[in-house]
Amino acid sequence: MTSDWPHVQLHVVTGKGGTGKSTVAAALALGLASHGKNVLLCEVEGRQGVARMFDVDPLPYAETRIATGLRMRSRSGADAEPGNVYALHIAPEEALLEYLKMYYKLGPAGRALDRFGVIEFATTIAPGVRDVLLTGKLFEAVQRNSRNKGARTYDAIVLDAPPTGRITTFLNVSESVAGLAKVGPIKNQADTMMTLFRSRRTAVHLVTLLEEMPVQETADGISDLRAAGLPVGGVIINQVRPRDLPDESLAPALAGSLDGDAIAEDLKRAGVEPDPALLSALTDEAKEYAERRALEDAQRDLVAGLGVPSYELNRLAGGIDIGGLYELAAELKEQGLA
Template structure:
């Protein structure tokens, strides 16, 4: 069933093949959700400090920091906080909370035991990373002094690993059958498989990313994890009509008309300039044809989709707000 109402979603997981712009999409989604006074937490788990670079702030510690005002809209904008979730710091926090190992936990860290534990058992590592997300989503008034968020956005691992990352209960099956870590994993799965979670997949209109998106949707559904929307990123302008595209693709462009249009704009046409324009027009038409074919495949996924434009000047903070506005216009945010 296609889901188009996101109002009940508290955890938005954003994944995608490398190079598709999933981090950009996650940041734009956080800004879009932080409209109308809402509080949003944007998290990352891959250790790249991508959030800090996108928002031009200092590298994030393992602590929630306010980094931006949400997209303007409604009575007042909300706020975007950010959190860089580090597995070693998460394990120390876990040891302090569940085993009361404060100084002892830090001593283990100095001896390298923490790094060993989070490296040798990837399933445990993912429980620690996702456990912090779970805490932020489930936070309530009893957590005095902590921000209570209306939504949490995760810049997640790539599509090829997202099902394994979220399906922590199955990943722990061979490592921990009982105990607090296993209990925590089982509890988190109730959130990850509920309508309060949506896994959004970012793609571009190219063959490999679209195929990986299709595979990711199938794997998420098999694991009973909730598929959200497909976010089609870096879409080229569609301001050339189909007839002109067909002419460009077939090499039928009227060079005399092109020359006349250039002269009308104050540019003296030369044969080399006209050759270059015709070649560029053909390349654009070929690219548009490829994108249209891949767009038809995305439409066949039976998943809601939104499109984000390619920003010619690259993505800066102003560009993130523009993308956030585009997401809200299309109902995501």
């Protein structure tokens, strides 16, 4: 199994709300953290979703080990030693204090500013400052330098990013600071970050469902990213339903013309008495299923026409827990995203 994204170090995962982007980001981190690789999973929306998924305490503003990566077989047939997944909950206030400490040597003085409410004022009032601070910490994690002495380096970083409708604005930090600073250190740092975000070391992956609104938002998101010069990764189709009916049965099911006698015989073999009410209910359910499949197939065709690689994750009947995350990680690894 080889990755479709061998040069990517920063994987940004976005998607319309409700598509499961946080779950996909967590599974991607587990998949990438195989064969001894260490991965940092970051979140920026303040929901502590990573902590809930991995059943750990709320994350501090510190890189915290939360899981072992996906265990994979080596070429010799033995289990290769997996790496680790670390997590970081990035808060703009803490990111600003760290920035002041690293670049302006304001340690205790920075905390004093926090007590006086200056930090909250800066991150609330100044346009674009919040996103610049969040992405700035992300940039620092990717490009560790001597200012952050002793900091751990990572083979890959996965960002559970804001939703699709906001992702281009969030990453396009040069635009965010345009009205704040025309020259100076803030403008220079924003330009440096954009060099990373627009490079082949970054990929923005979009999560969708096989439904009209998420697919349309995915298409719009890809257009916006491309217009901003940001690198589009793959589209992950999440929560794909099982194919309970063979393809040859879909047209008869949709037309309501399934062979009732054949269904009755199948029920008898299963030890169920095929009364008319049951047969009618099963026929109606098959029709609804065929209609759903037709809609999903139409949306899948639209995704295929977006011109980017696509990946599919099956719906997990038991819901998402740590075992489910490893299942999804294995699927992403097998398909080449991780």
